[in-house]
Amino acid sequence: MKKIFLLFVAVILQATIFQMWEFYGASFNAALALLILFGFFGGDWRKLVFPALFAGMALDALSAAPFGVLSLDFMSTAAFLGALAIFFPRENAVHFVVFAALASAWFYLVLFALLRVTGFTGMEMGSLRIAAAITYNVAGATLLLVLLTKRAHTWIIS
Amino acid sequence: MRSRKIQAVFVWGALAVLFIFGGMALGVTPFKNAALAVLSPFTGAMVKTVGWFSGVEGTIAQIKNGYADNERLKEENRNLTGMLGDYEDLKKENDLLRKQLQVSSSAKLNLLLANVVSFDPLLGFSAALIDKGVRDGVALGMPVVRPGNALVGKISEVYAGFSRVTLISDPDIKVSVKSAGSDTGGVLSGAVGNMLLFDLIEKGAPLNQGDLVVTSGLDGTYPKNLVVGWVKEVVSSEVGIFKQAYLTPVYAGFAETQVFVIRDYLK
Numbered sequence: 001m002k003k004i005f006l007l008f009v010a011v012i013l014q015a016t017i018f019q020m021w022e023f024y025g026a027s028f029n030a031a032l033a034l035l036i037l038f039g040f041f042g043g044d045w046r047k048l049v050f051p052a053l054f055a056g057m058a059l060d061a062l063s064a065a066p067f068g069v070l071s072l073d074f075m076s077t078a079a080f081l082g083a084l085a086i087f088f089p090r091e092n093a094v095h096f097v098v099f100a101a102l103a104s105a106w107f108y109l110v111l112f113a114l115l116r117v118t119g120f121t122g123m124e125m126g127s128l129r130i131a132a133a134i135t136y137n138v139a140g141a142t143l144l145l146v147l148l149t150k151r152a153h154t155w156i157i158s
Numbered sequence: 159m160r161s162r163k164i165q166a167v168f169v170w171g172a173l174a175v176l177f178i179f180g181g182m183a184l185g186v187t188p189f190k191n192a193a194l195a196v197l198s199p200f201t202g203a204m205v206k207t208v209g210w211f212s213g214v215e216g217t218i219a220q221i222k223n224g225y226a227d228n229e230r231l232k233e234e235n236r237n238l239t240g241m242l243g244d245y246e247d248l249k250k251e252n253d254l255l256r257k258q259l260q261v262s263s264s265a266k267l268n269l270l271l272a273n274v275v276s277f278d279p280l281l282g283f284s285a286a287l288i289d290k291g292v293r294d295g296v297a298l299g300m301p302v303v304r305p306g307n308a309l310v311g312k313i314s315e316v317y318a319g320f321s322r323v324t325l326i327s328d329p330d331i332k333v334s335v336k337s338a339g340s341d342t343g344g345v346l347s348g349a350v351g352n353m354l355l356f357d358l359i360e361k362g363a364p365l366n367q368g369d370l371v372v373t374s375g376l377d378g379t380y381p382k383n384l385v386v387g388w389v390k391e392v393v394s395s396e397v398g399i400f401k402q403a404y405l406t407p408v409y410a411g412f413a414e415t416q417v418f419v420i421r422d423y424l425k
Contacts, residue, residue: 011279012197016204019277029279059279061193062201062287064315064322070280111280121330 003038003051010034011058026133031055032107033141035077036100037148040090045082052078066118073114077107093145100141104134191291191317194275198289198320201276209415267381268422269303270294274415275320284328284348286311290419291319301380301420308408309333309373309384310417323417326354326386327407334377335386338370346371346386346405354387354405361401365392371405381420 010030018028035055038048056071063070081103088102089095108130270290278285290296302310302323311331315322324331327348335356336343342363349355356371369389375382387405394401 012200012204015197015201015276015279017208019279020208027279031279058193058197061190061197062276063278063280064285064324065280067190 003047004054006034007031007051007055008058011055011062014059015062023136024132025129026136028140029104029107029133029137030140031059031074032077032104033100033137033144035074036081036103036137036141037144039078039081039085039103040096040099042085045079045085048078048081049075065115066120069111069114069118069120073107073110076110077103080106093142096145097138097142100138101134104137104141107137108133187317191319194287194317194320198275198287201287202273202289205274205276205415267420269418270296270421272302272321272417272419274417278322284325285314286323286325288321288323288417288419289319291317291321293318295421296321296419297421299379301384302417303384303420304409304417306408307384309380309386310409312379313419321419326409332377333380333386334374335371336374337365337389338372338383340364340369343374343376344400344403349404353390354407356389356403356405357400359401359403361394361399365389365401365403367392 010033014028014030018030021027035048035052038051039045042048052074053071056074059070059074060067084099084102088099090099112130272288272290272294274286275289276287278287288302296313296316298313298316300313302312304310309326311323311325311328313321314324325348326333326346329348331347333346334343335346340363342359342365344356344359347355347357356365359365367389371386371389373380373382373384373386385408387407390404390406392401392403
């Protein structure tokens with residue numbers, strides 16, 4: 001429930017205030033950043049899939065992309081995070097940055113592929129925009145990690 | 159244990175595929191409408207809060223530039239007052255000519271007030287959601303403007319109680335525009351960094367920094383003379399027969415949370 005509540009807040013902020021600050025056509029994907037944090041500290045994909053589905057469905061409702069694309073993308077990212085958590089070290093901030101970059105790259109590449117498969121042309125996903133989105137999300141997720149107090153961090157992952 | 163994990167992966171995967179293709183096949187507008195009905199109070203409140211802060215920021219900037227702006231506006235007011243006399247004469251002449259030629263005056267537009275409740279979480283500042291839909295007489299393709307006759311975009315998706323507006327800052331939107339003073343025509347589309355691109359302008363056509371750009375009405379999608387923006391920079395290369403200009407949009411986005419849908423223009 002905690003994860004779902006935090007993702008709900010992240011979705012609301014992502015669809016409103018975070019759209020004010022764009023970087024080469026990309027804006028901060030707060031829901032993805034939070035999912036990456038859960039994945040890095042939690043690790044178990046089974047605990048991530050349902051919150052990821054919830055975040056994906058909420059974003060599907062708000063987005064112009066074909067329905068289900070974001071739900072599927074978030075769920076696949078949750079599974080990817082779970083797999084990454086098994087094989088990738090998670091001991092320090094450098095590991096987190098690389099972890100976040102890999103997960104963001106997965107998310108946007110899957111999104112690009114799904115948009116191609118569904119034939120949706122309303123979102124131009126050129127390489128510059130994908131690169132900008134990955135960079136922005138890694139920076140945002142890292143900033144979120146830095147700003148989280150130890151107490152908030154314990155509350156989120158408990 | 160391992161086989162249970164593999165089974166779980168397959169079950170989730172199958173559910174996800176069913177979800178996406180089932181949703182696409184069955185049509186999902188009732189679900190989207192219901193989800194938006196739950197989310198929109200929260201996103202709408204955030205949009206209003208952001209709009210309020212943007213307004214405050216604008217006011218602080220105005221206070222800082224207060225004296226200079228005040229003098230400039232006083233001068234503009236004097237010039238406009240002087241033009242009022244001419245305007246009244248022209249209006250009388252226009253009405254008389256219309257009467258003699260039996261030409262009706264341009265019809266008033268049927269406007270529907272709507273609130274912006276959210277922006278697209280992935281497209282960024284290229285699309286917005288408003289709280290009016292099919293129930294309120296909104297249909298696909300209807301133009302959307304903000305107070306002051308500034309063009310915002312057009313309706314690209316409609317649900318029962320909500321609609322999606324593709325903003326003119328979206329690169330896929332094309333609008334036939336012209337500069338207000340010189341009638342220099344071209345095509346408008348969105349550009350990176352919330353700028354607007356005024357393209358396909360004849361190289362020799364007059365266009366200067368600061369010129370006001372409005373819709374020409376030639377595309378039949380948008381009424382004419384809706385304000386779009388001001389020319390920020392004119393770009394002309396040695397090759398090619400056209401030049402381009404970048405515009406600063408009039409629609410300020412986050413500071414404006416109420417728009418109007420023009421309901422009868424397409425008929």
